[in-house]
Amino acid sequence: MRKAAVLTLAVVLVALAGATAPAQTPRAGGTLRAVFGSDPPTLDPAHATDTTSSAVIRQVFDGLLELDETLTPVPALARSVAVSPDGRVYTFALRPGVRFHTGRELRAADVKYSFERAARGKRPWVFEKISGAREFIKGAAGEIAGLRVVDGLRVELRLDRPFAPFLHLMAYDAAAIVPREEVEARGPGFASHPVGTGAFRFVSWRRDDQVVLERFPGHFRGPAHLERIVFRIIPAEITRFNEYRAGQLDLTDIPTGQCRSVQSDAQLRGEAAVWPTLGTHGLRFNVEKPPFNDARLRRALAHALDPTLIVERLLEGCVHPARGILPPALPGYSPAIRRLPLDRERARRLLAEAGHPGGRGLGPIPFNFNTNDLNQRIAEVLQAQLREIGIALELRRLDWAAHIKVVDDGSAVFFRQGWIADYPDPENFLTVLFHSRNIGAAGNTSRYRNPAVDRLLDEGDAMATGAARFARYHQAEQAIVDDAAWISLYHYSSRALVKRHVKGLERSALSSAPEFLAPLRKVWLDR
Amino acid sequence: MLFGITLLVFLLNAVALGDPARAAMGQRADPAALERLRRDYALDRPLAVQYATWIGRLARGDLGTSFREQRPVTEVIAERLPATVRLALAATLVAVVLGVAAGTLAAVRPGSVLDHALMGAAVLGISTPVFWLGMMLALVFAVTLGWLPVSGYGGGSLAHLVLPALTLGALHTGTVARMTRSSLLEVVRQDYVQTARAKGLPERVVLGKHALRNALIPVVTVIGIGLADLLVGAPLTETVFAWPGLGRLLVAAVGQRDLPVVMGAVLVFALVYVVGNLLVDLAYLLIDPRTRRAAA
Numbered sequence: 009m010r011k012a013a014v015l016t017l018a019v020v021l022v023a024l025a026g027a028t029a030p031a032q033t034p035r036a037g038g039t040l041r042a043v044f045g046s047d048p049p050t051l052d053p054a055h056a057t058d059t060t061s062s063a064v065i066r067q068v069f070d071g072l073l074e075l076d077e078t079l080t081p082v083p084a085l086a087r088s089v090a091v092s093p094d095g096r097v098y099t100f101a102l103r104p105g106v107r108f109h110t111g112r113e114l115r116a117a118d119v120k121y122s123f124e125r126a127a128r129g130k131r132p133w134v135f136e137k138i139s140g141a142r143e144f145i146k147g148a149a150g151e152i153a154g155l156r157v158v159d160g161l162r163v164e165l166r167l168d169r170p171f172a173p174f175l176h177l178m179a180y181d182a183a184a185i186v187p188r189e190e191v192e193a194r195g196p197g198f199a200s201h202p203v204g205t206g207a208f209r210f211v212s213w214r215r216d217d218q219v220v221l222e223r224f225p226g227h228f229r230g231p232a233h234l235e236r237i238v239f240r241i242i243p244a245e246i247t248r249f250n251e252y253r254a255g256q257l258d259l260t261d262i263p264t265g266q267c268r269s270v271q272s273d274a275q276l277r278g279e280a281a282v283w284p285t286l287g288t289h290g291l292r293f294n295v296e297k298p299p300f301n302d303a304r305l306r307r308a309l310a311h312a313l314d315p316t317l318i319v320e321r322l323l324e325g326c327v328h329p330a331r332g333i334l335p336p337a338l339p340g341y342s343p344a345i346r347r348l349p350l351d352r353e354r355a356r357r358l359l360a361e362a363g364h365p366g367g368r369g370l371g372p373i374p375f376n377f378n379t380n381d382l383n384q385r386i387a388e389v390l391q392a393q394l395r396e397i398g399i400a401l402e403l404r405r406l407d408w409a410a411h412i413k414v415v416d417d418g419s420a421v422f423f424r425q426g427w428i429a430d431y432p433d434p435e436n437f438l439t440v441l442f443h444s445r446n447i448g449a450a451g452n453t454s455r456y457r458n459p460a461v462d463r464l465l466d467e468g469d470a471m472a473t474g475a476a477r478f479a480r481y482h483q484a485e486q487a488i489v490d491d492a493a494w495i496s497l498y499h500y501s502s503r504a505l506v507k508r509h510v511k512g513l514e515r516s517a518l519s520s521a522p523e524f525l526a527p528l529r530k531v532w533l534d535r
Numbered sequence: 536m537l538f539g540i541t542l543l544v545f546l547l548n549a550v551a552l553g554d555p556a557r558a559a560m561g562q563r564a565d566p567a568a569l570e571r572l573r574r575d576y577a578l579d580r581p582l583a584v585q586y587a588t589w590i591g592r593l594a595r596g597d598l599g600t601s602f603r604e605q606r607p608v609t610e611v612i613a614e615r616l617p618a619t620v621r622l623a624l625a626a627t628l629v630a631v632v633l634g635v636a637a638g639t640l641a642a643v644r645p646g647s648v649l650d651h652a653l654m655g656a657a658v659l660g661i662s663t664p665v666f667w668l669g670m671m672l673a674l675v676f677a678v679t680l681g682w683l684p685v686s687g688y689g690g691g692s693l694a695h696l697v698l699p700a701l702t703l704g705a706l707h708t709g710t711v712a713r714m715t716r717s718s719l720l721e722v723v724r725q726d727y728v729q730t731a732r733a734k735g736l737p738e739r740v741v742l743g744k745h746a747l748r749n750a751l752i753p754v755v756t757v758i759g760i761g762l763a764d765l766l767v768g769a770p771l772t773e774t775v776f777a778w779p780g781l782g783r784l785l786v787a788a789v790g791q792r793d794l795p796v797v798m799g800a801v802l803v804f805a806l807v808y809v810v811g812n813l814l815v816d817l818a819y820l821l822i823d824p825r826t827r828r829a830a831a
Contacts, residue, residue, distance in 0.1 A: 057561030409553030
């Protein structure tokens with residue numbers, strides 16, 4: 009399924025150097041010069057909420073598990089995991105002899121400490137499926153009852169009910185293992201001087217300038233190939249592009265509007281790579297408030313919008329037009345999902361049925377989006393397309409902090425929202441974004457409440473992974489699309505420039521940006 | 536005045552839409568975690584109490600703790616301040632040296648081709664957007680010619696400073712050049728300059744020694760006022776050249792509603808402006824002996 013998605017992408021996929029070349033022996037040494045668009049807010053796994061922070065955290069820390077290139081959880085700090093027949097008890101056996109960058113050996117108690125610490129951090133939802141975690145997060149319990157150290161190298165996690173993507177959570181960077189004594193000695197300073205077990209250890213961080221990591225010779229998988237990694241922090245995309253062309257960066261993103269031109273540039277052609285990632289750009293309504301508490305009106309808008317113009321013109325065909333909510337690169341994606349087709353006649357009929365023939369009585373509808381050139385241009389296209397059925401959009405542009413406020417509290421009635429998977433499972437899209445339990449800031453900003461959908465999602469979340477589980481999600485997804493609680497525009501892609509001498513770089517669908525390419529321990533330089 | 540500025544910034548932040556705790560949580564916010572964060576940031580306290588606490592701490596030289604970085608604001612600012620000061624001083628140097636030279640050259644033969652060319656360039660310098668100028672300079676001198684680095688601080692190397700200083704100084708150079716020219720032209724019409732010429736001094740000495748010194752007084756004023764332009768231009772120059780300064784910090788902090796950093800950075804900018812203008816007043820003493828006598 010993933011392969012099909014890749015082939016139908018309307019751009020020429022250029023295999024990254026090394027991906028198709030005959031196997032070469034990796035060379036050790038050298039510095040990889042990578043780049044971020046902004047300073048990471050923190051390097052502490054308990055407090056990160058953004059991909060930039062995660063990109064560094066994933067090099068410095070390890071989790072019990074990690075995801076391989078096919079997005080399957082595989083052992084990392086855990087040597088093995090045993091799951092009870094009822095799917096509720098997970099017992100992780102740690103690898104013996106794993107060392108932190110300080111030289112101290114990893115113990116099972118570190119897992120308990122790290123998880124409880126992170127559960128009171130910024131991503132508590134990673135741990136909330138563990139029995140007693142809710143009480144602990146709220147401060148009503150002194151420890152997570154379902155998290156037990158069995159012996160020096162074994163931990164047992166007990167869930168309230170089975171949760172299929174649980175292993176994915178254990179591969180997520182919020183569940184990275186930290187050494188207690190370092191955290192306690194450094195206090196808040198741990199966020200600027202992280203210590204983990206990862207393949208690279210922290211060297212320095214000059215804010216807004218660069219983060220430097222170096223190879224950790226004592227890594228449990230053996231030393232990485234690269235000697236050093238320097239993440240420059242360069243806010244302007246044109247500057248990143250210029251640094252790349254001047255030979256000062258080994259990889260960067262393709263600037264907005266240059267996706268086609270770099271692929272026809274004689275020099276850059278062989279260095280450009282575009283691949284689908286796990287994200288969807290969509291439009292949402294507040295379905296509790298007039299006028300969009302009327303599903304006919306939402307459907308009218310869905311039938312009047314045509315994302316192909318946005319995909320072809322604004323994004324140069326470098327993204328994948330969306331039918332449903334789940335991206336094609338996601339395990340469990342169904343190509344059978346139908347979107348409400350472009351049909352302006354039907355849109356006009358629905359408008360009339362809802363009591364607004366030709367858009368009469370609606371007045372200008374506010375459309376909220378966060379400040380960003382692309383968002384602005386997309387909003388203008390939507391405005392033009394809706395004008396054809398008599399609906400006027402009033403564009404409301406706010407910066408991110410203000411946008412998320414009006415979206416969370418329900419005062420925005422029609423707004424843009426993108427979603428990028430935290431982990432590759434349909435639950436991370438559908439349950440988070442549409443289950444009535446998550447209304448508001450927790451993810452369901454449509455304030456969508458459909459008992460049938462809730463039931464399907466609850467069933468899917470608890471079932472063992474397989475066709476029957478995915479069928480529940482497909483049914484829920486189709487119901488949401490038919491209800492027009494969300495109108496998908498396109499699925500995200502990663503657009504990167506990578507120098508030819510960079511080898512061993514994995515193009516995972518989770519790499520939502522080139523800076524998020526992980527794990528860098530596999531990368532080596534051929535020069 | 537500084538207190539007025541901090542109160543204004545505080546109130547603007549209070550009425551601005553958006554919640555620092557929510558902005559720090561990413562897209563998926565857990566209600567319990569959000570509540571804990573608001574408590575940690577002391578956002579659950581009344582506005583008057585928040586401001587009074589801030590002022591109380593300020594009196595002890597404590598600017599509070601950054602929401603985003605969870606470190607003392609003084610530390611956050613102290614890290615970026617040297618880069619901004621270096622850039623501002625270098626840009627001022629560019630403006631003074633190039634501006635006074637161009638203005639003087641233009642004033643030697645008013646109406647000549649050289650005068651028109653220099654003053655045309657000055658207007659271009661004033662009106663070219665900082666971002667565009669920075670991009671073009673980087674494209675020519677860094678990407679194409681490879682003489683200078685494209686961007687970055689480079690651990691404080693001089694080569695990394697050249698393009699950002701030229702970019703930030705350009706606007707200012709134009710203003711200084713125009714002011715030098717018009718001021719000089721006014722001074723050369725005065726009697727004592729005519730006297731200097733009449734006693735047979737070469738034109739070089741007349742202009743360079745007698746006229747220029749007096750002509751510089753209004754120029755120094757322009758430099759003082761120009762500090763404000765430097766501070767305004769700093770975030771853009773720092774962005775295009777990935778310069779780790781205070782301007783970028785302030786812009787990011789506003790976006791994150793990191794109130795303690797916003798307040799601290801604005802306070803520092805205001806201080807720089809006040810101190811800069813004080814230095815300009817002191818410079819008058821140096822240039823104009825009359826002010827020295829008046830002061831004594």
